Amino acid sequence: MPLWDWVLTKNLLIKHTQKIKKMKKEKKEEKKKEPKLAAPTCDDRNCHIHGSLKTRGKIFEGIVVKKFHKRIAIELERMVYVRKYERYSKTKTKIHARLPVCMEDEIKIGDLIKVQECRPLSKLIHFVVIKKIKEKEK
Ligand SMILES: [Zn+2]
Numbered sequence: 173m174p175l176w177d178w179v180l181t182k183n184l185l186i187k188h189t190q191k192i193k194k195m196k197k198e199k200k201e202e203k204k205k206e207p208k209l210a211a212p213t214c215d216d217r218n219c220h221i222h223g224s225l226k227t228r229g230k231i232f233e234g235i236v237v238k239k240f241h242k243r244i245a246i247e248l249e250r251m252v253y254v255r256k257y258e259r260y261s262k263t264k265t266k267i268h269a270r271l272p273v274c275m276e277d278e279i280k281i282g283d284l285i286k287v288q289e290c291r292p293l294s295k296l297i298h299f300v301v302i303k304k305i306k307e308k309e310k
Contacts (some may be wrong), residue, residue, distance in 0.1 A: 190233060214274035218293060220300050222274065227300060229289030233248060236283050244271045244279065246287060269299035282308030 214222045234246035244270050251260040269287040271279065279285060284306040292298040 173255075176290075176294050178179040183190070211232075214272065216254075216273040218270055219272035219274060220288075220302065221272070223272075225270075225290055225300060227290050227302065231286060231288045231300070233284060233305065234267065236279060236281050236285060237266070239279070239281055242271055242273065242276070244269055244285075244301065246285065267299055268296040269301050270297050271301050275301055279304055280308065 173189075217223045218225045220227050229284045232246070232248055234248035236244050238245040245266055247264055247266050249262055249264055252263050253259075254261050267287060270290070270293055279301065283304055284303050286302045287299040288302050290300045291299060
């Protein structure tokens with residue numbers, strides 16, 4: 173009986189390793205497929221997915237108030253401490269962010285989006301749009 177058990181466990185182990193190998197292969201193939209599909213739609217140099225732009229630093233969420241070509245402006249509310257009154261007051265901050273070409277159709281005025289800091293791209297722009305969180309509420 174112990175020998176039979178040993179054979180069984182060995183067979184199970186072999187099956188298990190084969191499964192893992194298969195999964196790894198599939199994952200590799202998926203990775204290979206993804207960039208090929210997405211690359212032709214976007215040849216933007218300043219795109220954090222397809223280009224060489226790196227994101228780092230602070231992340232903000234805000235509502236799109238204005239849209240330009242390759243650029244958007246978002247507005248966000250934050251609390252600022254006022255020392256004189258020992259209280260907090262709400263202030264609005266406007267941030268201009270780079271809008272990659274591949275996301276241009278997706279994002280419209282009124283959407284809630286996420287932006288992250290990147291290297292300064294121009295006098296105004298040092299943020300880039302990462303993703304859309306919510307569509308405009310009607
Ligand atoms: Zn892109």
